[in-house]
Amino acid sequence: MMDENTALYTDDASMDIPESFRLATYSYELPPDLIAQKPSPERDRSRLLHLNRRTGAVAHHLFAELPGLLRPSDVLVLNETKVIPAFLQGKKTTGGRVELLVTDPGEMFGPGEFHAVRTCITKSSKPIKPGSRILVGNGVELECIHAVGPGRIQVRFPVTESMLLNFLEEHGKPPLPPYIHTAKRDEALDRCRYQTIYGRVAGSVAAPTAGLHFSEKLLKELEGMGILVARIILHVGPGTFLPVRTQDVRLHTMESEYFEISDETARNITRAAREGRRVIAVGSTSTRALETAVSEDCHICPGKGKTSLFILPGYRFKIVKGIITNFHLPESTLLMLVCALGGTDRVLSAYRQAVHQKYRFYSYGDASLIAE
Template sequence: MKTSDFYYDLPQELIAQDPLEDRAGSRLLVLDKITGEIEHHVFRDIIDFLDPGDCLVVNDTKVIPARLIGSKVGTDAKIEVLLLKRKENNIWETLVKPGKKAKPGTVISFGDGLLTGEVLEVVEEGNRLIQFSFEGIFEEILDQLGQMPLPPYITHQLKDKNRYQTVYAKHEGSAAAPTAGLHFTPELLEAIQKKGVRLAHVTLHVGLGTFRPVKVDDVTEHHMHSEFYVVEEDQAKLINETKAAGGKIIAVGTTSCRTLEAATGEDGILKAGSGWTEIFIYPGYKFRMIDRLITNFHLPESTLLMLVSALAGKDKIMKAYEIAVKEKYRFFSFGDAMFITGNQK
């Protein structure tokens, strides 16, 4: 299976640069993974496709303002640091630009010394381990100094930080938002629950590895970065009970999907717990837990496009994307949504 099999042509103007005023007002392309049939709706119509007894699983991770602009102590050279993974003792794995100015021993000052970081070592992919020094609470300093780490294809400045958070974001730790969830409003979630649909939460802290381009020709040779996930005991119970009773498990986003699939055993039972996952889902994968998926439109040749192709079939997905381009759907993080539905074979 070649990476180039997942290429499609996307006009630049279809990349959404700003979130819609009305979260649930995005468009929704509904794809039946069995028949290939496609319908066009508005996102708030999603409630019509969910049945009492189903379970909607969301990722309640919270994006941290992980982009810090600082200066190198001694030369005042500008350095940009992106926080990727929290380690122990205020050490973070980071992405530093320009990397050549951040050799081990380099000290970087942020906010006139409110926060300083010393580069400890270079790790895989050229990332740096940085130990931060500060007084007070790190999260509060980050809130003051940090910017939201928007993907590189978004060139507009985000006016409201909260628009890159889901309304149910709770546990801080992501370098990117689980964007399929951005379409939900508290009102829509309430209406869905009133209909008898259960709502379950899992946590996966999204790393930038999710967006890392696939650089190998053979899909199977690509290696995913590890991401930290948590499945609470009560949530695992809720999801397993739904499945046992014949309800459908609907993942909101590829991150919820990967968490559920990583934590579900061969026996089809979701295990509570936490850990790191490198699960890579591409065509040929047999899903253990999820039945349906709410997702956005993904980059050409990306691991996310491969994941949705595993669920609905590559040909059906590529056809749906062709139609979405023709119908001028908005793509990527702030774009429109897709619902992959249809009963299991």
């Protein structure tokens, strides 16, 4: 019987899929010891690989050297979302351990005085039954209302909508990705470093990791050389952790994520693009928000909305000319986006060089700049 981890095509059938849409195209070998388990001692002292989109040339730098790789006319687009400590560890009243990731902690569902109810991704030895109680912290009870899908339940919290973020601040932990070991961690360090220095609006359950490398000093240096630093919001949802399970990647569905772009930011980016200046997105989140909000004539539409944009090789970028981003998991939608901008062969070649040079990979790892 086929389970949820089984590919939807046999190997023979997958050969009929065009190579650029074949999941295996985006695979690469990564030694486990290159998966960063903690951040670099200083934010801007991480390494930075520069891949030239036009020539394919690769150069190696420190992130603090970013000003020398950008132009004074560039626009740098940051995502101001803040990570919510939405990861909860608890146990059933029967004693079994439970882990919960609150998927949409930043949204308000109903008036502030209503009891908070949220969908959670669960991990437990046995399925959690409706009506079950989950104990977190010092015996605080949550209630499972019902299952909403494989590994997902609706949970009633013992606080009102208006107090949910306070509850998570007190009882939750930073929602680190599953490839980061959670045993014996310095939670205070993670609360600080799994957050950008410019995060302003709480709403994400994963960090926009490209932004983790920026220090106050570096941002001031970039602005001092004339670079326009524009700011948008996209709240990163749990879909960032979900693997692609179809051999034809075109069949994968992205989970939608909330974003907003102010009038001022939209005007500034639109003007810059029409003047021929480069728009450099900091991270896949900024990239997807901008490419969702832009029209064919390079006009950024301000406002609020949701995006489920899936960017694959063959996509024609309308506004983004470069990206700063971390090194992503094999066969992930994030890697596919990077390949769409930088070229699949060039990006995967750069990744092989990064492995050879022992760059640190994934959320707490090093960064890359893909631009001309």
